[in-house]
Amino acid sequence: MNFAGFLQHLVNAFSLGGIYALIAIGYTMVYGILRLINFAHGDIFTYGIYFAFYGVILFLMPWWAAFIFSIFVTAFLGAFIERIAYRPLRNAPRISALITAIGVSFFLENFAIVVFGGRAKSFNPQTGIYPTSFLNMIDIGDVKIPVLTFITIGIVVLALLLLMWIVYKTKIGMAMRAISKDIPTTKLMGVNADRVISFTFMLGSGLAAIGGILWAMKYPQVYPYTGMIPGLKAFIAAVVGGIGSIQGAMIGGFILGISEIMIVAFVPSLAGYRDAFAYAILLFVLLVKPTGILGVEVSEKV
């Protein structure tokens, strides 16, 4: 493979890795605070795409308005799910919360089948969902890369910077970090824990919606199970990076995206096993470092 081809794959890998990172952050923030694997996160991603789709098709919004609309609605959907299904179980055994999360995931998938139909909906620019100019090619030397890839990378970087600003520079970000260390003590300090947790779900779900829209522009269709595979991979990315750590989720997302694209590019005969690589990486990392790359060692309490 020549250098130009490699460069092309690298850019693709970064855009895919960025999308995984956006979703992985949703998993990692929720886990960091509640110690809950939010199985429904991949389906929230799917709903983000549906909201954007129907914003344009049904409510006749311009594409950018529909995308912003989708991000906000998805954010509220995430907070709503937390309120209905997870909050009542805050003090229940962790396994109950986990099973509930699996239940919510199945509910969202099957509800989508009933409401939106099981057939895939086309998310291509011909339906007016995003401008055709996104698919124009930019030539860099011998390499042709669609504008969309650069837009994706740009939006991912912007979203990640915004997130870092919220988490590390704002008051609510400080509350989030405090709560992930110790909920009862943080409450004693006068922090409204429920509100902070709701906000965390909104933030994570909003990022999932951004990831979803970028994903749907890359693979232009949406059906009720769209979020399953990217959701699982992002989840693995979160674990690989060390679940609970935002930087870890980003690293994990990029590791997964880059290795996936590169393996398929260099060993095309294994392309069918693409989805299994993520699990192989997961097992390898967990065996070497059981809490992930940036994970904190938790000592057994006796």
Added chain:
Amino acid sequence: MVKTLPNKLKFLLTVILIAIIGLLLFVANNKASEYVILILNLMAINIIFAVSLTLINGITGIFSLGHAGFIAIGAYVSTLLTLSPAQKEMTFLIKPLIYPLNQIQMPFLPATLIAGLVAAGFGYIVAAPSLRLIGDYLAIATLGLGETIRIIANNAWSITNGALGLKAIPPYTNIYWSWGWAFVTVLVISSLAKSSYGRALKAIREDPIAAKAMGINVFSHQVVSFVLGSFFAGVGGALWAHLITTIDPKSFAFSKTFEILIMAVLGGLGSISGAIIGASIYTVGLEFLRVLESPFKIGFISFPGIPGMRMVVLSVLLIVLMLFWQRGIMGRNELSWDMIYDLVARESNKKRGVKDE
């Protein structure tokens, strides 16, 4: 106070109960419609799945989400062993089946046993590294392994026929096979749970560190539980494949594990009799929910059937169960003759106006 019955009487009652169930199944097999027989078979297979998952998740406390993977192994292995060479040649169009699998054909029982053993072998390979992980990480690893098995089934064309799956599987599974295996599963797993070994498993569930401190080899106990659970999942998979007669990788997606989890949770995670009750209710309930998907009338209003509504109701059911009734039907208790006797005695005391002590 719980009164206990003499052991001999309990044994006798159990034998009578099993005889009655056997007789009912015999009658059903001869008189009932094909549809009812299918449901009865499914019920037994679901009991095998739910009880084997209960051993791993409920009794030992390993939160495994990879059950569908072991079911897949059982289904594929047994099918490859029972299909005739001629049929294999007809099925494997894209890539021929590898030698020696393309020459072998054997009866159902050895095929089922080998299917279970291969699943158990995989369980062992999987358990050894992943049991080093704890809690959520273990759940993730087992989920990944289950999915990996499905992905391999989807891509290893020369062994599994890839996404096309296997068709025209001989319909060997009948009421005697399925209920016979269900009986064996329950017998083996409940004897294990009652033995000192089982008490050690429960100790591990409650507190692995304390169990370790009491001298229990946590790791080896967990491996045994996981391997045994995988064996019966494989056997169940074999029965299932020979009941529905066509399998493809999609049949073993995560939703299969989810279904079994619902059965176990409904019955009470940690209770074998609960798993049996949960699996039975689930199987029959799923059939009743079919009404939702076909058009129906209430009074003058007619509702169109909504495809997919069944799964919506099921997932809501699971969420509601978890929110309001986490213990399920049985909690961690087992149904026993003592318990029934106690209930009956209390009822008759009430009738006679005697107060409970």
